[in-house]
Amino acid sequence: MRIGVLRIQGAFAEHEAMLRGIGVEVVPVRLPEHLEGLAGLVLPGGESTAMRKLIERWGLRGPILDLAHAGAPVLGTCAGMILLATDIAGGDEPVFPLLDVTVKRNAFGRQLDSFEADLDVPVLGDTPVHAVFIRAPVVERTGDEVDVLARLEDGSVVAVRQRNVIATAFHPELSGEVRFHRLLTTMAAAYEEPAEGSGRRPHPTRRAHEAPR
Ligand code: GLN
Numbered sequence: 437m438r439i440g441v442l443r444i445q446g447a448f449a450e451h452e453a454m455l456r457g458i459g460v461e462v463v464p465v466r467l468p469e470h471l472e473g474l475a476g477l478v479l480p481g482g483e484s485t486a487m488r489k490l491i492e493r494w495g496l497r498g499p500i501l502d503l504a505h506a507g508a509p510v511l512g513t514c515a516g517m518i519l520l521a522t523d524i525a526g527g528d529e530p531v532f533p534l535l536d537v538t539v540k541r542n543a544f545g546r547q548l549d550s551f552e553a554d555l556d557v558p559v560l561g562d563t564p565v566h567a568v569f570i571r572a573p574v575v576e577r578t579g580d581e582v583d584v585l586a587r588l589e590d591g592s593v594v595a596v597r598q599r600n601v602i603a604t605a606f607h608p609e610l611s612g613e614v615r616f617h618r619l620l621t622t623m624a625a626a627y628e629e630p631a632e633g634s635g636r637r638p639h640p641t642r643r644a645h646e647a648p649r
Contacts, residue, residue, distance in 0.1 A: 446482015476624035479516030509623035536579025543574035567606035
């Protein structure tokens with residue numbers, strides 16, 4: 437299975453190491469052609485303003501949206517979460533509006549520029565997730581289709597999922613937390629080999645919705 441890691445800026449190396457550690461073939465993504473045949477994609481942390489410029493410059497926006505719309509799973513961490521949001525507080529244009537949430541950048545202020553916390557993430561089992569936050573965003577609003585995967589003690593939403601898109605405000609790859617990447621590979625396997633009856637057939641719904649002539 438081949439999973440891509442967007443390798444234009446930021447903390448991509450740790451994601452690549454983590455995926456290799458669980459036996460995945462990692463494809464560094466800098467150009468649209470690197471996306472061909474991928475079963476999933478990681479958008480790492482970094483600086484979302486720098487990343488959005490480079491995504492535009494290298495023509496990656498449309499092709500990454502196409503991959504996600506085809507159903508390939510995408511995991512975004514920190515700046516990656518910002519790139520996936522439909523709404524960015526303060527009015528920045530969305531980059532890959534795949535996740536119906538409003539995110540606020542650098543949400544924890546100066547004193548808490550970076551911090552760590554143990555989080556309950558029920559979809560990953562009973563062992564808490566040790567989460568590293570670095571100038572992290574927070575999810576201020578979640579749409580109806582969005583599942584909340586984790587909150588801080590004060591209730592702030594810091595991990596979400598909407599269908600094939602998962603995003604965390606923190607960096608699982610910096611604390612050796614491998615379960616989000618395992619979840620991504622499980623979803624990627626299902627994307628590559630849809631089970632009988634999963635409904636992933638060429639445009640079945642599109643046809644059903646076509647107006648009768
Ligand atoms: N503060 C960064 C941004 O707004 C995100 C930080 C990170 O990815 N660690 O893009």
